[in-house]
Amino acid sequence: MGLFRGGRRALTGTLCLVLWLLGSGLFGAQAQTTTDSTSTNPRRAGSAPTQPVRNLNFDRNAPQTPAPAGEVNPGQPSVPGTLRKAAPSIRPDSAGLLADTSRRTRDSLNLVVLKRRSQVETAVKYAAKDSIQFDVNSKIAKLYNKATVDYGKMGLKAALITVNYGTNTVQAAGRRDTVKNKMEGTPVFRDEAGTYQAGAINYNFKSKKGKIAEVVTQQGEGYIHAEVVKKLPDNEFYGLHGRYTTCNLAHPHFYIEAGKMKVVPGQKVITGPFHMVIADVPLPIGLPFGYFPTPHNGRGSGFIIPTFGQGAQRGYSLTNGGYYWAPNDYIGVRLTGDIYAGQGDGFGGYGLASEVTYRKRYKYQGSFRFTFAQQSANLYNTAGVVGTDYTSPLKTNTFWVSWSHTPTPLPGGGVFSASVQAGSSSYNRVNTLNARQLLSATFSSTVSYSKTSRTLPINYTIQLAQSQNVQTGVMDFTLPNFNLGVARQYPYQWLGIQPSGKFYEQFAVSYNLVAQNRISSLVPARTLGGDIPLLGGNSTSYTIPVSFGNLGNLLRNAQNGAQHQFQITLPSAAVLNRHIQIQPSVNYGETWYAQRLNYEYKSAARAIEIDTITGLKGFSRAYSYSANLAATTNFYGLVQIKGDHYVKAIRHKVTPSLTYSFSPDLSNSSAFQTIQTSEFQDLRDAYGRFLDPRVFSRYQGFVYGTPTSSRVSQLGLSIQNSIEMKVRNSRDTTGTNPTKKVSLADGIDVSLAYNFAADSLRLSPLNLSYRVQVAKKLNVVFSSSFEFHQRDSTGRLLDRYLFNQSKIRLARLVAANLSLGYQFNPAAKPKSKANIPRAVAPSNDPTLGSPLSQAMYADYIDFDIPWEASVQYTASYTTASAPIRPTLIGVTPLLSGNAVTASGSVKLTPNLRLSTSLNFDFRAGTLVYPTVNFYRDLHCWQISGLWIPVGPYRGYNFTIAAKSSLLQDLKLNRNKTILNR
Structure with a gap:
């Protein structure tokens, strides 16, 4: 038992020594010198240093340079004196067991806690272009000219860096160029929280605390300038006499100045009392405290400050205010609202908007928007706004739905896509100034899913479609539309015959199936053509209002059916020395319906009555076939x-x-009915x-x-x-x-x-x-x-x-x-996407509240083209055109359409651009929705304006605002349009 106890103590002592050796601090250095230095104690390229430079990385197998007198060799472990004795030799006794050489009076389980000589967790690597000076006694290294220090996730660059590996601190500063009279090599500090440009830095890489003077750092879209910053281990820092701005210049055009501020990287900036400064002019605009979210990745949630306005008819208003919720980087929800006080006793109305943007990498992306607007019934009900082309009246409650879903195509996978533009017929007339939406008479929507089989020659598409005419109010729905296609097949391949160039190998068969259910709000007039008397029915067409209350009437007006098409391609032939190509084909088709019409003559009324037969009795098929022969x-x-x-x-x-086409007489088929009576x-x-x-x-x-x-x-x-x-x-x-x-x-x-x-x-x-x-x-x-x-x-x-x-x-x-x-563009030059500048200050996206690069608007704001213009003239002639009233340019009774559209833009200065568009209708002698737009780039600010000089939508809209979406509420807006009259 004693032998066992002694062996255990020996192992314990050995383990203590090994643990101490492994826990010793490591400090690696690498020097890179290219220029001689005149310092009295530097290390120069090609010369030996004054003090020996020893290997500071501990390696028990490597030879160590002896330490000077009075100094402990930093390359050797520093241990207590009681433990620096020579290790006892361990020999086996005669019985083959280890001798007890580590007996102590205390309990062997009470081990001595060995501390590491240094708390540095990894090697500190540093380099300099000029020279590196070591002071071994004070444990200080000085790096000159383009010096760098890397310690894990921390990095530092400066003209002069001083590293004290005794206190685990590093200091950095720039140097003044006496010729150019400016500072060069100012410190740039990097850690996991961000990058800091400063005038001077004092940092402890052990405690991760530091003090930075004259700091400039970026947080999110904003930039922080401060005289002194105190950095804490959790990467938070406090600034004294700070400035917050979204301008990326060293001397910003504008900023928010505060005496004190706290910054949580990637989350927020909190300030004390602050005021606004524009062009170095302090403004009497401030608040007792400030809060600015600074999300590093993705968008951040927050309130959207409404815009205050005033109109002659709708009174005071607060518009586009609400909340933006960003649960993650893939989904964003924007909820906003408008409210108008009105004039007198009348309420001006209100509006609500909800928008959701979503994205899944390598899968799909899209956005969904729903808007609702309520206004007074007689607010816009003037002839100038409604126009002669509109037959549907304005409504007090209107809505609009927009949905865009774009998939990322994958081989062999199905594709789901959506493009929806639908809503009230009168919504765009009173709720938008967008020329495309305002002047478009029809809108269409589709939601579809399509797929091609990997193993079979089959592809299919399922589609839901909707179209509407905002002038007449007619809506058509296709719920659904199914299409199945079979690619061209060659019968000789089915039989396993090897191709040999025979004529019969050109026989091919293809098939296509189309089925749909169509619902229309327009009930057409039912007539038999000419003056044939019809009993019952409607002699004129009318429109069913689209609402849940009229759902039954809409379903009764539905039409559905399925159509089959078979095409047989016959062998082609080349005649007359192969100069003429002859191609025959045969087509067969069937159409299936779930209802049919039945005609019956009523002698008492001397008219024909039409009855619609549905159900099983109404199911019928109409077939057709034809043959074609083409020569080319x-x-x-x-x-x-x-x-x-x-x-x-x-x-x-x-x-x-x-x-040549041929199809037989099918009047005797079940698709037709013949009325025989002598009374006609x-x-x-x-x-x-x-x-x-x-x-x-x-x-x-x-x-x-x-x-x-x-x-x-x-x-x-x-x-x-x-x-x-x-x-x-x-x-x-x-x-x-x-x-x-x-x-x-x-x-x-x-x-x-x-x-x-x-x-x-x-x-x-x-x-x-x-x-x-x-x-x-x-x-x-x-x-x-x-x-x-x-x-x-x-x-x-x-x-x-x-x-x-x-x-x-x-x-x-x-x-x-x-x-x-005709397109006028004298200075146009081909430009690839790679030449579009990307490093531009982000701009304000009014729909999402998220930053968007100006490069995304290169198609709309192109400052590389001095000027451009386009003119489009269209004219239509028909003998059925109705005469119209005389115009200022004369009478044009036979032209059903006669209009010119012109647009152009000019760059007056590198950052100022003007554009205009107009449409003149010669038939009516009126100017349709002319617009004048201007844009001024002010680096971190922008000025934009819209002017509509004449017409029912005349007015103006002027805005000066910061580009950054973070300060999207920092703007001045003046407008007087149809939206806020």
């Missing part, structure tokens, strides 16, 4: 011009195509045709319509032309590109058709179109339609050609459209 070829014409002329050659390409012998329709017998479609007005009842044997002709010429390149001076191509016509297309099986009006109208782009600036698009048949005094088509009348004419123009667009 190309002709080329080339004219080469010899000699030294500007035009070198002209080439003309012609692509004619003949298409004396009745004619609007075209003068007898009504007995008459074939009616059982699917009139249905979602997919009805197949063609009569036989079709039609031959179609289309000719496509393109003309271009080769001219001398006057800009080429090297001879590498002596010529260039110029387009005279990108497309001159002509098409018409003749139906051999029709009983009348066999020749279709002639369609002619022309398009060209001149000098990459002017875009010209023209289209027209010509008729070959005569019309009577009422405008009805007659089965007689124009060349058969007394005044011979070949064709008559019935419709034409012209569009001219």
